[in-house]
Amino acid sequence: MAKSHAEVKVLGTWASPFVMRVRIALNIKSVAYEFLQERLWEGKSELLLKSNPVHRKVPVLIHGDDTICESLIIVQYIDEVWPSAPILPSDPHERATARFWAAYLDDKWFPSLRAIGMAEGEDARKAAIGQVEEGLMLLEEAFGKCSQGQAFFGKDQIGYLDITFGCFLGWLRVTEKMSGIKLLNEINTPALLKWANRFCNDAAVKDVMPETEKLAEFAKMLRGRVRATPTS
Amino acid sequence: MAEVKLLGTWPSPFYYRVVWVLKLKGIAYEFIEEDLNNKGPLLLQHNPVHKKIPVLIHSGKSICESMIILEYIQEIWPQNSLLPADPYDRAIARFWIKFAEDKVNPLAFAGFYGEEQKKAIRDSLEMLETTEEHALRDKTFFGGDKIDLVDIAFGQLSQWLQMVEDVTNVKLLDASKFPRLQRWINNFKQVPIIKENLPDYQEMFAYFKALR
Numbered sequence A: 001m002a003k004s005h006a007e008v009k010v011l012g013t014w015a016s017p018f019v020m021r022v023r024i025a026l027n028i029k030s031v032a033y034e035f036l037q038e039r040l041w042e043g044k045s046e047l048l049l050k051s052n053p054v055h056r057k058v059p060v061l062i063h064g065d066d067t068i069c070e071s072l073i074i075v076q077y078i079d080e081v082w083p084s085a086p087i088l089p090s091d092p093h094e095r096a097t098a099r100f101w102a103a104y105l106d107d108k109w110f111p112s113l114r115a116i117g118m119a120e121g122e123d124a125r126k127a128a129i130g131q132v133e134e135g136l137m138l139l140e141e142a143f144g145k146c147s148q149g150q151a152f153f154g155k156d157q158i159g160y161l162d163i164t165f166g167c168f169l170g171w172l173r174v175t176e177k178m179s180g181i182k183l184l185n186e187i188n189t190p191a192l193l194k195w196a197n198r199f200c201n202d203a204a205v206k207d208v209m210p211e212t213e214k215l216a217e218f219a220k221m222l223r224g225r226v227r228a229t230p231t232s
Numbered sequence B: 001m002a003e004v005k006l007l008g009t010w011p012s013p014f015y016y017r018v019v020w021v022l023k024l025k026g027i028a029y030e031f032i033e034e035d036l037n038n039k040g041p042l043l044l045q046h047n048p049v050h051k052k053i054p055v056l057i058h059s060g061k062s063i064c065e066s067m068i069i070l071e072y073i074q075e076i077w078p079q080n081s082l083l084p085a086d087p088y089d090r091a092i093a094r095f096w097i098k099f100a101e102d103k104v105n106p107l108a109f110a111g112f113y114g115e116e117q118k119k120a121i122r123d124s125l126e127m128l129e130t131t132e133e134h135a136l137r138d139k140t141f142f143g144g145d146k147i148d149l150v151d152i153a154f155g156q157l158s159q160w161l162q163m164v165e166d167v168t169n170v171k172l173l174d175a176s177k178f179p180r181l182q183r184w185i186n187n188f189k190q191v192p193i194i195k196e197n198l199p200d201y202q203e204m205f206a207y208f209k210a211l212r
Helices: A017-028 A046-051 A071-081 A092-118 A122-147 A160-166 A169-179 A190-201 A212-228 B013-024 B041-046 B066-076 B087-103 B114-136 B149-153 B160-168 B179-190 B192-196 B201-211
Strands: A008-012 A034-037 A060-063 A066-069 B004-008 B030-033 B055-058 B061-064
Touching: A008 A017, A008 A046, A017 A071, A017 A160, A017 A169, A046 A060, A060 A071, A066 A071, A066 B087, A071 A160, A071 B087, A092 A122, A092 A160, A092 A169, A092 B061, A092 B066, A122 A160, A122 A169, A122 A190, A160 A190, A169 A190, A169 A212, B004 B013, B004 B041, B013 B066, B013 B149, B013 B192, B041 B055, B041 B061, B055 B066, B061 B066, B066 B149, B087 B114, B087 B149, B114 B179, B160 B201, B179 B192
Parallel strands: A008 A034, B004 B030
Antiparallel strands: A008 A060, A060 A066, B004 B055, B055 B061
């Protein structure tokens, strides 16, 4: 396919878990790409505004003359254009299950993780932590069913659901550090705890997973910026 | 025992999406009506995480979330394809399906009052503008000459939106401001499978008016 040889660029930021999904997918496929870093605190670039006029968000994949937006849509696109080393399961029911948990992660679980950092007062914080822990127990069970005794949700190699969930591990660890609570632990989520280490050490992930320290500093800076902004 | 079962509830637009696609592809199925005030064991067994309809049960396996169900149906029964074959065109279709999922929810609008309603009106108008200018543009259907999963995803704009406008007395889709969308609504409702499978307007209006 002539198309698969066209130039690939990724518009994104180093801290965004959604951008990470795209970079991991390209790494799995051994596709070379240029990473164009947005400096979102300085305002959005011309290229970003032109490439994603509807949402003005990263990540954006630029493949030849085409632009594709929305992290999971980009991952599916990458899987279809470069069919070697498949990312989505081949079985339609397993694919539906992977999509189901991906939607759960984006619509329910990650917002509940972010809610911990934004909670005002001890009661709100405890409630937010409770929600995240409940979600992790569901995901622990899902891991058992999807992995079928193997290393990843995608069985013997990382797949769609590993990428969707794994990209949040950096922010999960920052939240654990800031709250002093081990959200992934030996008692409630033993399988996920081991999976998290395997995921972060995978060749496709290692170089794009930000260090927890760096992310924590970034989170502090963001918080300071939010607090300094006068509310209207 | 039917191989395909659909758990659903009248007049949920999410349930209707699955009905439309099953019928467009000529797939026989058994409909099992759920009473959402008294959720049955089948629903709780097959959608334990969200306990919501629609749920598709195919040879005993469950699939949840309407648009995920539709991608599943498209993969198992590829006849009368409802997604583009080209990966880029498919990515664009999925982009608009996600946009519809995130932004199009006329039934939720019925629950807003006062300041919340004002914001909801602004959001709805923005959504309609983006849909008209970027998604639909000059095409007959979102899918081009015939409907595809993007049209199905936007299906709520066809009848449910008008019903909510009548129940709340708020006009959102002014035909003079959104001529292409108005034309799309008329065309969509004339597609035979859609026309034969829409909830009765008067019944739906009475139902939501009573709820409000």
